[in-house]
Amino acid sequence: MSSSSRTWASAYWGCAVAHALGHLTKGRGLRVVSKSAMMPALAMRSYRQGGPRPLVGALLLSAVGDSLMEQQLLMPGMVAYGAAHTCYTILFLRGQARVSRRALAVYAAGGAGLVAWLWPDLGRLRGPVATYAAMLSATAVTASSYNRRAAIGGALFVASDALIAAHLAGHDFRSRSTLVGLTYTLGQYELASGVTAPDSCLSRLTPI
Secondary structure (H helix, E strand, C coil), X not given: CCHHHHHHHHHHHHHHHHHHHHHHHCCHHHHHXXXXXHHHHHHHHHXXXXXXXXXXXXXXXXXXXXXXXXCCCHHHHHHHHHHHHHHHHHHHHHCXXXXXXXXXXXXXHHHHHHHHHHHHHHHHHHHHHHHHHHHHHHHHHHHXXXXXXXXXXXXHHHHHHHHHHHHHCCCCCCCHHHHHHXXXXXXXXXXXXXXXXXXXXXXHCCEX
């Protein structure tokens, strides 16, 4: 990893720590600014490592989603994240020969089961949550066949958003926000690192 990549990686984790502190101290300004800066920092790290356009696009769209969600703009945030998942899915499909049927079955069953459990309590969010769950699952399924790091990242992303969906349906617990932040931060980092890793299919894709 080049010195520039290490600098941007450090910036990413610095923002993640600042965001966690913002939650602990109830400092809304720190929380919003740090969350909004996280994905641009990871996008710059990926760019410096020769990451392809869909990866950088997914991370920048995630940054838009992060900023909107911190402002309690749920629906626009979901649209931005959905666009990010479209970029991820395109990226992973272009970088592999096939999709794992086992992963497809596992994520389809898990996603359907989660939506079915939350359905009675989601109200007007039923359609958007179900649609988003399908797009998120597409990222996780395609990432699972890409390489190990991408597969882990996809699974962590699913875990993070499953916790958010449970919250939207009124199911909450004390450490939920901490777990959401941890799984999301690690998940995005692993997805990006999986694409730019030496064993990835990066050579088949168009770099920036």
